Amino acid sequence: xxxxxxxxxxxxxxxxxxxxxxxxxxxxxxxxxxxxxxxxxxxxxxxxxxxxxxxxxxxxxxxxxxxxxxxxxxxxxxxxxxxxxxxxxxxxxxxxxxxxxxxxxxxxxxxxxxxxxxxxxxxxxxxxxxxxxxxxxxxxxxxxxxxxxxxxxxxxxxxxxxxxxxxxxxxxxxxxxxxxxxxxxxxxxxxxxxxxxxxxxxxxxxxxxxxxxxxxxxxxxxxxxxxxxxxxxxxxxxxxxxxxxxxxxxxxxxxxxxxxxxxxxxxxxxxxxxxxxxxxxxxxxxxxxxxxxxxxxxxxxxxxxxxxxxxxxxxxxxxxxxxxxxxxxxxxxxxxxxxxxxxxxxxxxxxxxxxxxxxxxxxxxxxxxxxxxxxxxxxxxxxxxxxxxxxxxxxxxxxxxxxxxxxxxx
Ligand SMILES: [Zn+2]
Numbered sequence: 001x002x003x004x005x006x007x008x009x010x011x012x013x014x015x016x017x018x019x020x021x022x023x024x025x026x027x028x029x030x031x032x033x034x035x036x037x038x039x040x041x042x043x044x045x046x047x048x049x050x051x052x053x054x055x056x057x058x059x060x061x062x063x064x065x066x067x068x069x070x071x072x073x074x075x076x077x078x079x080x081x082x083x084x085x086x087x088x089x090x091x092x093x094x095x096x097x098x099x100x101x102x103x104x105x106x107x108x109x110x111x112x113x114x115x116x117x118x119x120x121x122x123x124x125x126x127x128x129x130x131x132x133x134x135x136x137x138x139x140x141x142x143x144x145x146x147x148x149x150x151x152x153x154x155x156x157x158x159x160x161x162x163x164x165x166x167x168x169x170x171x172x173x174x175x176x177x178x179x180x181x182x183x184x185x186x187x188x189x190x191x192x193x194x195x196x197x198x199x200x201x202x203x204x205x206x207x208x209x210x211x212x213x214x215x216x217x218x219x220x221x222x223x224x225x226x227x228x229x230x231x232x233x234x235x236x237x238x239x240x241x242x243x244x245x246x247x248x249x250x251x252x253x254x255x256x257x258x259x260x261x262x263x264x265x266x267x268x269x270x271x272x273x274x275x276x277x278x279x280x281x282x283x284x285x286x287x288x289x290x291x292x293x294x295x296x297x298x299x300x301x302x303x304x305x306x307x308x309x310x311x312x313x314x315x316x317x318x319x320x321x322x323x324x325x326x327x328x329x330x331x332x333x334x335x336x337x338x339x340x341x342x343x344x345x346x347x348x349x350x351x352x353x354x355x356x357x358x359x360x361x362x363x364x365x366x367x368x369x370x371x372x373x374x375x376x377x378x379x380x381x382x383x384x385x386x387x388x389x390x391x392x393x394x395x396x397x398x399x400x401x402x403x404x405x406x407x408x409x410x
Contacts, residue, residue, distance in 0.1 A: 004048060011042035012049070012099045019096055031084065035092025038099060046091050049098035050107070050123040053082070056262050057119055059111040059151075060131025060172070062307050063255045064089065066247065066283045067131060068110040070259035073280050074273035075106050075266055082107040087284050090115055094123065106266060113147055117154035120161070127265050128155070129164040129258050133171040134194040134306040135337070144171060144194045151175035164261045166254075167224045170212055174199035174219060183236070185261050186210065186224035187254030190313065191306035193340055226261045233257045233274075235264065241274045246281045249314035285399070290406040292379075294387035297322070297406075301399045303331075305341050311393045312345035320350035322381040323372075324394035324402065325357045331396050335360045343368045352381040355398045378402050 004012070019034030027033070038045045058068050065087045072083040082101035084093045089110045098107060111119050113133070119125070130151065133144050148171040155163065155178035165176035168189035176182050188210055189195075198205050203216035213220045225236035232240045233256065243256050256277050263273040282288045286301045302311040315321060323346075327335050335357050343365055351372040353361050358374050365372045375381045378401070382390065394402055 005042075008042045008045060008048045011038045011040075011045050012102075014038060014041055015045075015096060015099050019100075029086045029088070031086060031088035031093045031096040032090075033092075034099070035088075035095040038095050039092065046095045046098070047122040047124075049095065053098075053105055053107050054266065055107045055109065055123045055125040056127040056129065056266070057109050057111045057116065057123065057125045058129045058131070058258075058262075059113050059116045060129075060166075061113060061134045061136055061304065062310065063131050063251060064110045066252060066280075066286070067129065067255040067258050068108055069280050069283050070256055070277050071129075071262045072108045073276040074259055074263035074268055075108060076276060077268050077272050078106060078266065080104040080106075082109075084110055085284075091118060091122070094119065108262075113151075116151055120154050120158050125161060127162050127164060127262055129262055130166060130172045130176055131255070131258060132166055132169045132189070132191075132306070133175075134191050134304060136304045136332075145197075145199060148172070148175045148199050152178045155179050162265060164258060164265070166258070167222045168210060168212075170195045170205055170214075170219070170221075171199050173222060182222070183226065183261055183265070184222045184224040185226040185254075185258050186221075187228035187257055188250065190251070190309045193305065226257050228253045228257050233260055233270075235260070235270050239270055241270050243274065244278050246278060247283070247287055249310060251310040251313065285403045288403070290402070292382055292406065295382045295385055295390050296388065297382060297390040297392050299399060299402060300391065300393045301396070302393050303396050305337050308341045308393065312343075315345070315349075315391050315393075316389060318349065319389050319391050320352065320385045321346055321391040321393065322352040322354060322378065322385070323361055324355040324378060324381075324392065324398035325353075325361045326355045326395060326398040326401070327357045327360075328397045331398075338364045339367075343370055346370060350385065352384055354378055354381050355394070378405070 015034040015038030018037040019030030022030035022033045072081045075081045082104040084097040089112045152175040162181045163176045164183045166172045167184040167186045198214035200219045201217040227234045300311040302308040353372050353374045
């Protein structure tokens with residue numbers, strides 16, 4: 001930071017002022033507006049602020065915010081870390097994250113899948129972690145295959161980057177193979193509907209348990225250096241460490257394994273990194289608990305089909321569950337994807353259904369043979385559930401609505 005040009009320094013100062021003003025006026029944390037101002041004044045600001053730092057980027061459809069939090073926690077052992085911890089995962093957010101932590105020699109940045117190519121050029125990362133690729137909000141996302149191709153092309157131009165990639169995801173594997181040095185991580189892939197065709201040749205992939213292979217061109221699941229075995233992580237030397245995470249589910253153990261692989265690349269030993277992960281409680285309100293009238297509701301965010309399957313895996317056995325579905329702009333207006341999700345994991349529980357599109361969800365559950373009760377809103381769902389624990393799975397705007405109404409008062 002000390003050798004920034006006068007223009008870059010001015011841009012940084014204005015960025016901070018704009019972010020602060022936005023924050024005090026109650027419009028979010030100011031990351032986006034701050035970055036926008038800074039980049040207006042100095043378009044190369046992201047690149048300039050990335051200089052002389054060790055940068056790791058984390059991208060994928062699901063889990064990037066949590067993995068970023070885990071990684072930043074693990075790296076805190078080495079000193080301050082620049083990170084976009086509020087999930088502002090586009091270049092404006094990255095610029096702000098770097099500007100706010102001038103003293104941090106390490107930066108861990110969550111990157112929206114569509115911006116990875118740009119970040120490879122501007123942030124010049126040492127490490128890039130690729131988590132998974134599945135369809136997101138249907139009516140705005142690029143095809144999964146096109147995104148994998150975009151990643152692969154971008155990585156081909158940066159062969160010196162060390163990629164840490166999910167061996168269970170064929171799309172990610174294919175993209176990651178563009179660079180010579182890849183560390184493979186495996187924890188299992190629940191959602192496989194977006195990767196049944198080989199990304200290389202388009203023929204069908206064969207799967208045997210966790211193993212997958214293309215029968216035509218031979219693209220094969222790489223053997224992982226890092227893996228998850230129950231609640232343990234196994235590193236490339238075979239050393240095991242038990243995870244005691246506060247975040248639920250197999251998917252978060254997988255996210256932890258990726259974070260540990262990144263931390264190892266930055267020189268943090270497994271035994272030092274693991275205890276740091278246990279300190280992460282909730283990520284941007286996800287897994288937060290709201291209490292009202294004797295009910296204790298845990299909030300799980302599920303933005304897309306893969307996310308719903310992961311959320312089912314986190315449910316406490318026997319606990320009532322409230323499913324909240326909206327279809328506003330950021331959710332995607334088309335809810336037909338709910339027919340691609342198997343809701344049978346909620347069978348046998350009390351199921352409450354709410355959100356703007358509760359009737360779409362009700363029809364889907366009916367088809368799936370699941371008993372449910374439709375209620376008008378989340379407050380009514382809480383009143384309907386018995387006292388005690390309630391699990392809540394909500395998509396993006398439904399989740400935000402619940403948080404703005406309930407999470408603030410707790
Ligand atoms: Zn193939």
